[in-house]
Structures are given as structure tokens and as C-alpha cells.
Amino acid sequence: MLINKDYIYLDNAATTRIDDNVLKEMIPFMSEFYANSSSSHLMGKKVKNEIVNARELVANLLNADASEIVFTSGATESINAVLKGIVANSDKTTKPQIITVATEHSAILNTCKYLEEIGFEVIYLPVLQSGILDIANLKNVISERTLVLSVMLANNETGVIQNIKEITKIAHQFEALMMTDATQAVGKIPVDVKDLDIDFLIFSGHKFHAPKGIGGFYYKQENKFVPLIHGGGQENNRRSGTSNTSGIVGIGKCAEISLNQLDQDIEYIKKLRDRLEQELLLIEGTFVNGHSAERLHNITNICFPNIEADFLIGMLRNICVSNGSACHSELIEPSHVLIEMGLSSEDAFSSIRFSLSKYNTQEKIDYTISKVKEIVNNFQT
Numbered sequence: 001m002l003i004n005k006d007y008i009y010l011d012n013a014a015t016t017r018i019d020d021n022v023l024k025e026m027i028p029f030m031s032e033f034y035a036n037s038s039s040s041h042l043m044g045k046k047v048k049n050e051i052v053n054a055r056e057l058v059a060n061l062l063n064a065d066a067s068e069i070v071f072t073s074g075a076t077e078s079i080n081a082v083l084k085g086i087v088a089n090s091d092k093t094t095k096p097q098i099i100t101v102a103t104e105h106s107a108i109l110n111t112c113k114y115l116e117e118i119g120f121e122v123i124y125l126p127v128l129q130s131g132i133l134d135i136a137n138l139k140n141v142i143s144e145r146t147l148v149l150s151v152m153l154a155n156n157e158t159g160v161i162q163n164i165k166e167i168t169k170i171a172h173q174f175e176a177l178m179m180t181d182a183t184q185a186v187g188k189i190p191v192d193v194k195d196l197d198i199d200f201l202i203f204s205g206h207k208f209h210a211p212k213g214i215g216g217f218y219y220k221q222e223n224k225f226v227p228l229i230h231g232g233g234q235e236n237n238r239r240s241g242t243s244n245t246s247g248i249v250g251i252g253k254c255a256e257i258s259l260n261q262l263d264q265d266i267e268y269i270k271k272l273r274d275r276l277e278q279e280l281l282l283i284e285g286t287f288v289n290g291h292s293a294e295r296l297h298n299i300t301n302i303c304f305p306n307i308e309a310d311f312l313i314g315m316l317r318n319i320c321v322s323n324g325s326a327c328h329s330e331l332i333e334p335s336h337v338l339i340e341m342g343l344s345s346e347d348a349f350s351s352i353r354f355s356l357s358k359y360n361t362q363e364k365i366d367y368t369i370s371k372v373k374e375i376v377n378n379f380q381t
Helices: 020-026 044-064 076-090 107-115 135-141 163-175 244-281 310-315 335-339 345-351 362-380
Strands: 069-072 097-101 121-125 146-150 179-181 200-204 217-218 299-303 351-357
Touching: 020 244, 020 299, 044 069, 044 200, 044 244, 069 076, 069 244, 076 107, 076 146, 076 179, 076 200, 076 217, 097 107, 107 121, 135 163, 146 163, 163 179, 200 244, 244 299, 244 351, 244 362, 310 362, 335 345, 345 351
Parallel strands: 097 121, 097 146, 146 179, 179 200
Antiparallel strands: 069 217, 200 217, 299 351
16 A cells, blocks of 8 residues: 555656666775776776776667767766867858757757857757657758757657657768767667767766766767867866766666666566556546657656646645656746647646656556546546
């Protein structure tokens, strides 16, 4: 029997619980083996070797070479490092244009706004009602003037997955660099940088059961960019600063676990998500925001017309869900993602994101279904 003090956590697109085995792997590097990985003594060398091993594990998850993985503090830093680094290494007179999508995460959108302020032309492409990028529209605006195209692999609010492989082919036809924010996808679905032929790919540990404060990016080795952070030359001169050893060890272990359990976790979580979604859609008027098939298996974004999401979230009490991106959850404005998909402000304000993980159970999903139905029924009567 569930009691009120038991949290039911369905906000895994915001952040995730650290995997128990990941935490176990990290602890020695905060207690016993705490040396700086740049130190030349024996403990320092042991720590450095562990970082080398973790880099290999993350590279394996992405089908990359270890030398192509750069560790940072997370996705936001990685996005800034890549976009600003590409721009700093470019000739604005020949390639002054950046293209992205209006439904991207704020880390992309606000970085692009900064790049506009320093003289770059930025095009924000619309999406279809499904949340999918209109490829025909992209083909109409991209040109030899385009420096970089940045398209999110999986949306953080709806889970909608873009066809990055096809989009990358279009970018390369015009000799534009291709970057994807894969923060919501890495560790949850197969991501193969060689198959995608991507130039830059962003990831973050706390979205797939590694700790907060560690993430990074993949870069194809022939691509050059200027580092955002200069200093001691760590990360092969791509990002300076003392290595976050415990975080790096943690994300490495998490990458290993994810690679081994990917198919099993997808099947388990999708079954729970589908049950939650099917039952909640029995409530009159409800509908799912985003493409029904091209989306992550762990996210459903459901509109409950005429009921404000904040009211419903408050009434759910110990059930943790979201009314949009965690980065904007305190702003009193509708989700820009849902608005760009054609929802009215009223429906956007009435939409809730449920995002699941391997730690959810059918018992807690069933409890959530019953509580949501109870609250909505009481509100409507």
C-alpha cells in the first residue's frame, strides 16, 4: 500500500536517480582515490587510468573513438562550447548563417540569440503539428552560407525523435557542420555517431542515471573549434579544468550499464508508459502532444483540456510530474515547444509531461492512473 510520504517519480526527463552500481563505483574516488588526475604520483596515475577507462566506456555507448569524447559539466556547457567554438573558428563573411529549430532546448535557443547579437544570422525553423521538423522547409533555407545546423535528436518535452541521419545528409550537401543535442536520447535509445555521420553530439549524465555535473560532447576529429574554457589543457586541450573524477567514473559506469541493458530497459519502460498513456486517454478530451510513433519510449505529454497543469500537479502531491522543461518550470508562460506545435495557450497550460525510468513499477503507475482520474473527475463534476 502506498502512503503519502512515498514519492512516485515520473519526472525523469528533468533528472534521474543515480544507478546504485554507478554510485558504488564513484564513492572510492571521493574518499580513497581523491588525487588530481594530472598529478604524476602513483595515486594520480591510477585516477588518470580510471578516466581513460570511463572515456572508452562512453565512446563504446556512442560507437565513437575515445579521443572524440570531451567531458564537461553537462549539456548546457557542451552546447555553449560547441556552438561558440565553431563560430570562433569560422569566417563570418563566407558562412554567416546558423540554422536551428524553434522547439529546441533553451540552452540552444539562448546561445543562438547571443550569436545573433554578435552578428550571425540565425534561422529558427518551425515544426509540424507532430513536432517533426519539416524537411522540405529545411531544404528551402539551407545554403552554402550555412555554417552549422543544430537539431535536437529527441525533444525534452514531448520525446519526439527527429530523423537526424537524413538531416545530417542535407547539412553536409552544403558543407555545413551538423550538431545534435542528444541529451534526452543517449543512454535510452541506440545512438551511433558513425551511422548518423554527425559532427558534434551533446550528452549529459544526469539524464540517464549518472550524477549531475557531468556530461560532454562528441566531435568528429577533423572538425576544429576554439575551446570555450582555457587553462591547463585538460581534455586534450578541448576543455580545461581539473577533471571531475568521480563524475567521469560515474558516467563511464552508467554508459556500460546502459549499453548492456538498453533493449531490456526499452521494453520494460515502454510497457509502463503505454499503460499509463492508454488509461489516461480514457479521460474525456485528453490527447497526446507529439508524434505517436517517432518518440522516446519513456515520455508521454498529455493535455487535460480546461484543467491547469499547475493545479493538477499540486493535487497529485507525492507524484512528481512536470508541466514542461525543468529549466522553465517556474515561468508563468506556456511551453514554447507546444505553442510551436500549434497548441493554444490554454491547451499548452493544460499539458503535463510524464517521463518514466527503469525504477518505476506497475504498482506505482496504476496508483498514478487512479489518482489522476480521481482528481480530473472531481474537477469536472
